[in-house]
Amino acid sequence: MVAAPQTPEPGRAGRSAGASGRRARLAAAGRAAGLSRSYSRMVGVLKYVLPAVGLVVVALIVLWPELHHSQVDISNPAERPAAAAGEIQNPRYSGIDEAARPYTVWATLAKQVQDEVFDLNRPKGEMKLPSGLLLTLDAQTGKLDRSSKSVHLSGNVTLRRSDGTTLVTDAADIDLADKGARSSTPVTAEGPFGTLSAGGFKVEQQGDVIIFTGPTKLLLKPGADKAFQGTPQ
Template identity: 35%
Template sequence: MSTREGPRAAPPVPLRTAGPVAPRRMLAPSRERWAPSAGQIARRRLAVRLAKWLFPILGVGLLVGIAVWPELDRMEDRARVSFRRVIQAQPDAVRLVEPRYQGLDEQNRPFTVTADVAAQTDSADIVDLTQPRADILLTDGSWVLLESREGRFDKGTNRLDLSGDVTLWQDGGNLLVTATAEVLLQDGAASGDSPVAAQGPFGTLVSEGFRLTERGQVVVFTGRARAVLEGGQ
């Protein structure tokens, strides 16, 4: 009995190479790898978390600053304009050195008001005076001089308010000293309710006030008065 055998598989053909294969050489790393420690990793995570919160806040602040900056500029301009207006409105902005004011009374007799310094007040007609002096010329050629440390002159009404060592010199040698006095230059009159001390050829006198009329020709001492007369006067 014969059996049939199938075709036999061809035996494997060995691969041929040009020569022996050299083993592959690995390149040495250019630098050593650095492994962070646990503390460094924790600090890095904390910095990342802070950056996640900080950067958005800074961005919002920058946007708010950009939006508000023009309004701040306008507010600064308005404040600058207001400040300049206040400076220009100050009464001391107008000061005169050695001013002189002249006028005539109702009988065309001249009077003169002078001072060391005059400062304009809120009113255009009123000035504050330092070391004011008022000269009143009488009809017969005699004169009356009033002076003090401070004063206020109303140019509209020709009224002069004196304060501080008010002194009245009258032609003929009469002297009157008081603390305050009101002088009406238009009428040639003066008055005061502060204590008065007077002296002259008649003697000495003290009183609680005085009234000067007829451009200094008549002086009336008010309140309780005491006089010491000279000679047989």
């Protein structure tokens, strides 16, 4: 007697197909949710990134002339750089002191008022000190004298030493050859030692020593006496 082949029950097969369909729909829904979250994160990031990129592009467009200009060397008295209406764009004056340490002064504009004297607009400068520190300076206007290797600065004069000391005054005379400086106008100073206000200052010993003059008010930071070697004196 031969047994008839058994066939799967219709109910069981339907349930199996239904489960497979639900799993497929759940997997598809999971992938869609993952893509939606990724898209939302990307939109959130781009919302901040794109404006920042736009600002950078605008800044580069505005600053490109300043970033991509050539300076005119006015260091050699024997050379007379070509100037339109007596004005020299982006002048640079540089040299070395007795110890072969370099110094440089530059500006956005210079006007030669005498053979050795130039009026400067937005002068800046930097010089290396015997201690290895770097002294930088900037002001609104200046007068450069090539014969004495000096520059008179005026208008928000700021001197910064790379040890963190900053001096701000209205006017100062800088001797480029011996790294000296002096001012008889009120000065404020800030650095690792604390904060200070005085009637003026003198920079001596080729920039390593700062002497404050006139009525002086000093607020020391805790441990200022151990801050570092070279604290202004």
